[in-house]
Amino acid sequence: MSMIIAGHFQLLEDIEQARRALLDAGFAGERISGFYLSQPGQHDQTPIGGDHIQSPGAKETPLGVVEGASAGAVIGAVAGAATIPFTGPLGPVVGGLVGAHVGSLFSFSKMKEAGEREKGGEAPAEIRHAGMLVAVAFDDSGMEARAVDVLRGLGATQIERARGNIVDGDWADFEPCSTPDIIR
CATH class of the missing domain: 3.30.70.260 (ACT domain)
Known part of the structure; x- marks a missing residue:
């Protein structure tokens, strides 16, 4: 060399x-x-x-999607249950699905800005x-x-x-x- x-x-x-x-x-x-x-x-x-299988800075995104979808599904199902007199048994199901979708968008808050460090990570090279x-x-x-x-x-x-x-x-x-x- x-x-x-x-x-x-x-x-x-x-x-x-x-x-x-x-x-x-x-x-x-x-x-x-x-x-x-x-x-x-x-x-x-x-x-x-590309250069990487997973984008640098996106390591926490799957956890954020799961957290958001779970919380959203529970909240949506509870809100949907309150509508049972009007929507019947589909209220909690639709509420849970909509809540899961909206909650999964919470993962955007886990995204990093360009050059931002991961928690406990090194400075960008x-x-x-x-x-x-x-x-x-x-x-x-x-x-x-x-x-x-x-x-x-x-x-x-x-x-x-x-x-x-x-x-x-x-x-x-x-x-x-x-x-x-x-x-x-």
Whole structure:
């Protein structure tokens, strides 16, 4: 595995300019990779698409649905029972069903805001933002400062350090959902 320095850009033209600048700085062309990085959550990492089977922040939602539906069903059935003289035996049933549905909507109160922690959880990790990414691999640790300077000089944002393999211009073991080691 080699050391990799990567920088984020907004435009495809920025990637071509960075590739030329890295070549001029002495980096091997087959060890430079440029590609588009999708939005978080859209990396198609699971069989059904997306990055996770269950959305981060939704761990408590099933419990909220059960709590809300149960409470709503009881309240609805009691309210429906009061209407038996008018609705007959269907009153408690319909009241219970309507109450369960309305109560299940209580689960929305269990939803997290973007970036909010789970109860007892860790702070949200730094994520990679969507956009163009250019990465360069090298084995000589003395080249790191040169790579950072080139990317910084071209206006790269969120410059990160990683370990991996870039072969023939393809970052073969890139993991879009991993936590980046941000340098700048």
